[in-house]
Amino acid sequence: MLQHLLKLILCINVLILPFFHAGTAGAAGNDTLAPEEINGEAAILIDATSGDPLFEKNPDQRLYPASITKIATGIYAIENGNPDDIVTVSKRARYEEGTRVYLAEGEEVTLRKLEYGLLMNSGNDAATAIAEHLAGSVERFSEQLNEYLQEKTGVEDTHFTNAHGLHDPDHYTTASDMAKITQYAMKNPTFREIVGTKTLPWEGEEWNTVIVNHNKMLWRYEGATGVKNGFTDQARNTLVVSAKRGETELIAVTMKAPSSELAYSDVTKLLDFGFAHYETKQVAKAGETFASTTVDQQGRHLQYFAEHDLYVAAPIGETYRKKVTADGQLLLQFSGGTEYRRSLKPKQLPPVQPAASKQTDKQSAPSAGQQAAKYAIFVTWFLLNLFLVFYLYARRNRKRKMMKKWYNHSFLGKN
Known part of the structure; x- marks a missing residue:
């Protein structure tokens, strides 16, 4: 039984190994192309x-x-x-x-x-x-x-x-x-x-x-x-x-x-x-924007855009990552070590308001504390005026009562 099994394994190896070697040799032969x-x-x-x-x-x-x-x-x-x-x-x-x-x-x-x-x-x-x-x-x-x-x-x-x-x-x-x-x-x-x-x-x-x-x-x-x-x-x-x-x-x-x-x-x-x-691969579309790690004087990241569609000859089966270089180029790094650079155009950032203007705005805009103080003053003023009105009204009624009492006593003989 064991001899039959060994013969079967040997026959399988004889049939399969030539195909395996032929396949691997062909693949290896196409991996590189030498100048010679x-x-x-x-x-x-x-x-x-x-x-x-x-x-x-x-x-x-x-x-x-x-x-x-x-x-x-x-x-x-x-x-x-x-x-x-x-x-x-x-x-x-x-x-x-x-x-x-x-x-x-x-x-x-x-x-x-x-x-x-x-x-x-x-x-x-x-x-x-x-x-x-x-x-x-x-x-x-x-x-x-x-x-x-x-x-x-x-x-x-x-x-x-x-x-x-x-x-x-x-x-x-x-x-x-x-x-x-x-x-x-x-x-x-x-x-x-x-x-x-x-x-x-x-x-x-x-x-x-x-x-x-x-x-x-x-x-x-x-x-x-x-x-x-x-x-x-x-x-x-x-x-x-x-x-x-x-x-x-x-x-x-x-x-x-x-x-x-x-x-x-x-x-x-x-x-x-x-x-x-290799295969041709599109890596950016016209108008696509990229942010750089470089910042301007206001601390904003510089931005660049692709003027037209960008392509590379990508090694088949490899992944890649993008980043923007300090001089404004799109760097594409493939997992096998291949690198490509593509030129980008700088994107105009909106102007930043001068610091002096910001300070003036801050001074002119009332703070929360100032708003509360103004409210407290208004309430106090209102209450004082209300108190004054009641006080004058009460004093006037008291004076009228005293005048009426004096008039009754003096001219009418009433107590």
């Missing part, structure tokens, strides 16, 4: 809503972007051009090197169509045509684009000399800056629609086809929403991809990857890591 696991020379993963970085590898290293430059060109064209404008293709645009949508010299195309050709099919000719239409020349367009990016996205290590990303030693950016540019661009519904379009019929003077989005992640990755890939001999393979699951959207960037497939492998690892460990 990413093939690109630089990479970053951010939460698209909050901008919080979730993974970084050489994020501020200046590198050549290749065609992910077109993310910047695309959002600039969408926000600064009229989509119904008719663009006449120049000779320079017609003979631009690299990937094209085969525009003909003198061909008239809407700006909207060029934006699709730019972002879906990576048309260098479309990029130059857009630049010349919006600024008169590629050189002037580049100057305007750099100013625009600094103003709108706050990039610090980006300098573009053209609209398409063909190699130029002075044409560079960083993984961190590309994430900021993409985060800004993806807030625009038109941009989001274009980079999320998989196929589109294309009819031109020299090319009739169906263009296919060059970003393979739109087919390969669940929830992919955009955005752009690139390649030159100097830049190697660059790739920016966004994906959304539930309320959480992430943006992954890899630069200077050795091959296209290794670039796709990078962003897949980055996105998998992000979705496994």
Whole structure:
């Protein structure tokens, strides 16, 4: 009997333990993502809503972007051009090197169509045509684009000399800056629609086809929403991809990857890591007020408010607490040690009445003792007057009686 029981236990262990080990190994393998696991020379993963970085590898290293430059060109064209404008293709645009949508010299195309050709099919000719239409020349367009990016996205290590990303030693950016540019661009519904379009019929003077989005992640990755890939001999393979699951959207960037497939492998690892460990969470609503532990000269706690809705990339399963720092920031501390800070606006407190005015008011307002004294004086005064009235009335009656008695005695002979 005992031997049969031991055999049964052994069989159960043989069947169950492999599944147990496989499950725990998989979970442990996803807990961290080391920089050496990413093939690109630089990479970053951010939460698209909050901008919080979730993974970084050489994020501020200046590198050549290749065609992910077109993310910047695309959002600039969408926000600064009229989509119904008719663009006449120049000779320079017609003979631009690299990937094209085969525009003909003198061909008239809407700006909207060029934006699709730019972002879906990576048309260098479309990029130059857009630049010349919006600024008169590629050189002037580049100057305007750099100013625009600094103003709108706050990039610090980006300098573009053209609209398409063909190699130029002075044409560079960083993984961190590309994430900021993409985060800004993806807030625009038109941009989001274009980079999320998989196929589109294309009819031109020299090319009739169906263009296919060059970003393979739109087919390969669940929830992919955009955005752009690139390649030159100097830049190697660059790739920016966004994906959304539930309320959480992430943006992954890899630069200077050795091959296209290794670039796709990078962003897949980055996105998998992000979705496994983080979720976008709202931590404050626009207008929500927070009290600080700091007090003003009148002893009142300083108050701050959220100018707009505030979000963070929250570690999944962790709790957090809020507090206002001495410099007026909302500090969010998660149970696992992650901390975020969000800027708040100071709230104007109502003016405090000067101390002198308060003293004057106190002096002018009668106290309870003074009220009682006044009441006692009034009662005393009233009783004295009442007594005086009775006294005078009694004295008058007494005098009348005496006069009547004297009159009767003197003139009438009565006693």
